[in-house]
Amino acid sequence: MAHKAPFRLDGRTALVTGGGSGIGEQTVRALAGNGARVLVGDLNADAAQAVADGVANTEPLPLDVTDPAGVQSALEKVSSLDILVNNAGIGHVGMLEECTLDDFRTVMRVNVEGMFIVTAAALPLLTRSDRPCIVNIGSVAGLVGVKRRFAYCASKGAVVSMTRSLAADYAGKIRVNCVCPGTVDTPFVEAYLEKYHKHEKAETRKQLDARQPIGRLGKPGEIAHLVLYLCSDEAEFVHGSMMAIDGGWTAL
Numbered sequence: 273m274a275h276k277a278p279f280r281l282d283g284r285t286a287l288v289t290g291g292g293s294g295i296g297e298q299t300v301r302a303l304a305g306n307g308a309r310v311l312v313g314d315l316n317a318d319a320a321q322a323v324a325d326g327v328a329n330t331e332p333l334p335l336d337v338t339d340p341a342g343v344q345s346a347l348e349k350v351s352s353l354d355i356l357v358n359n360a361g362i363g364h365v366g367m368l369e370e371c372t373l374d375d376f377r378t379v380m381r382v383n384v385e386g387m388f389i390v391t392a393a394a395l396p397l398l399t400r401s402d403r404p405c406i407v408n409i410g411s412v413a414g415l416v417g418v419k420r421r422f423a424y425c426a427s428k429g430a431v432v433s434m435t436r437s438l439a440a441d442y443a444g445k446i447r448v449n450c451v452c453p454g455t456v457d458t459p460f461v462e463a464y465l466e467k468y469h470k471h472e473k474a475e476t477r478k479q480l481d482a483r484q485p486i487g488r489l490g491k492p493g494e495i496a497h498l499v500l501y502l503c504s505d506e507a508e509f510v511h512g513s514m515m516a517i518d519g520g521w522t523a524l
């Protein structure tokens with residue numbers, strides 16, 4: 273008897289927010305490489321276009337996840353949607369006294385409100401799919417306290433809770449899961465090093481490596497392949513899960 277290759281997404285359409293860089297870009301590659309048609313949603317229209325130009329079966333879909341009207345009009349151009357990967361996100365470094373109300377609101381707007389806005393706008397399309405699923409990109413910062421990441425921890429804690437809430441409400445209708453990476457080597461980390469540790473990048477990289485018990489950062493492709501698994505038929509029993517992928521960080 274012929275077996276279907278695992279993790280195939282033929283005939284399905286996916287939207288990856290923040291698909292123009294890092295984990296999002298690798299997720300676009302993993303999903304499209306396994307048969308899905310993928311919409312590259314990103315605030316940075318040039319980055320979305322560049323990814324789409326380089327990956328077959330993908331299209332750019334410029335959008336700002338914090339703009340409800342913009343998200344709505346972007347999704348009006350989409351006729352069907354089976355997979356939503358809520359990946360767009362930003363960081364902030366600082367403990368409470370280093371975090372202004374504006375800083376806090378900015379992080380919450382993108383990481384929390386953005387996820388709400390995109391998921392709400394995508395819901396009518398997802399409910400028309402025969403196997404809809406959502407993968408939210410959380411972080412270890414949503415599972416444990418990370419030093420000097422007050423706003424970021426708050427936002428990723430909300431991502432974890434929103435995932436559980438959606439999983440409770442849509443069980444049997446939409447599969448919803450959350451991926452919680454440790455530190456992953458993406459432009460997000462490079463921007464952090466450039467902004468906060470410009471003159472001590474190598475030393476700070478060593479400290480970032482050491483936070484993961486296996487002694488290195490994650491690679492964006494490693495996160496993307498967990499997302500691919502969660503979107504596939506092989507993961508049909510996986511619902512409402514928070515999947516840490518962190519080199520052992522949260523095992524300690």
Ligand SMILES: NC(=O)c1ccc[n+]([C@@H]2O[C@H](COP(=O)([O-])OP(=O)(O)OC[C@H]3O[C@@H](n4cnc5c(N)ncnc54)[C@H](O)[C@@H]3O)[C@@H](O)[C@H]2O)c1
Nearest residue numbers: 290292293294295315336337359360361411455456458460
């Ligand atoms: N890199 C890490 O160490 C790490 C660890 C855990 C979780 N994460 C999470 O993974 C996700 C992706 O991170 P990354 O490291 O790939 O980041 P990245 O900075 O490389 O890419 C993020 C992408 O999101 C886009 N984006 C930002 N704001 C947006 C908005 N308002 N609307 C639409 N697009 C927007 C950016 O233009 C960019 O292309 C984020 O949610 C982040 O919090 C990252």
